[in-house]
Amino acid sequence: MIRVMFVCHGNICRSPMAEFILKDMVEKEGKADNFFIASSATSYEEIGNPIHHGTAKILDRLGIDYSKKRAILLEKSDFEKYDYFIGMDSYNMSNMKRILKTDKKQYKLLEFAGLSRDVADPWYTGNFEQTFEDTTLGCKCFLKKLQEK
Secondary structure, eight states: EEEEEEEEESSSEEEEEEEEHHHHHHHHHTTTTGEEEEEEEETTTTTOOOHHHHHHHHHHHHTOOTTTTOOOOOOOOGGGGGEEEESSHHHHHHHHHHTTTTTTEEGGGGGGGGGGGGOOOHHHHHHHHHHHHHHHHHHHHHHHHOOOO
């Protein structure tokens, strides 16, 4: 089983988008039983809150159910539970290292696509479509890297 934790600041925009997009991808490939996929936050600000309406709108359009998702906090104990911690930006990578007390098993999502830039943050840009494009690209390339292993 491959265990993946997507991480962003509040766990209401980017990381849950990546979580549910990857879940949908592996489901469509018939590989859902091989994965455990989740997402979490590096801050307390949104804990317990549902997905942001901009992310919800995109997932609704795709027919992806996210109804039970609430923002949760990344915890040090998660390190033993997951194989991959995939951050959305450099700031979150730094926060993951602080929380997990290591930078092992940590990747920035767009690294899988050969890009060094961050996933666009729709909280500030308002552009959820760009975030969707970044997230989809990163998830596709992540799956491709796994298949190459």
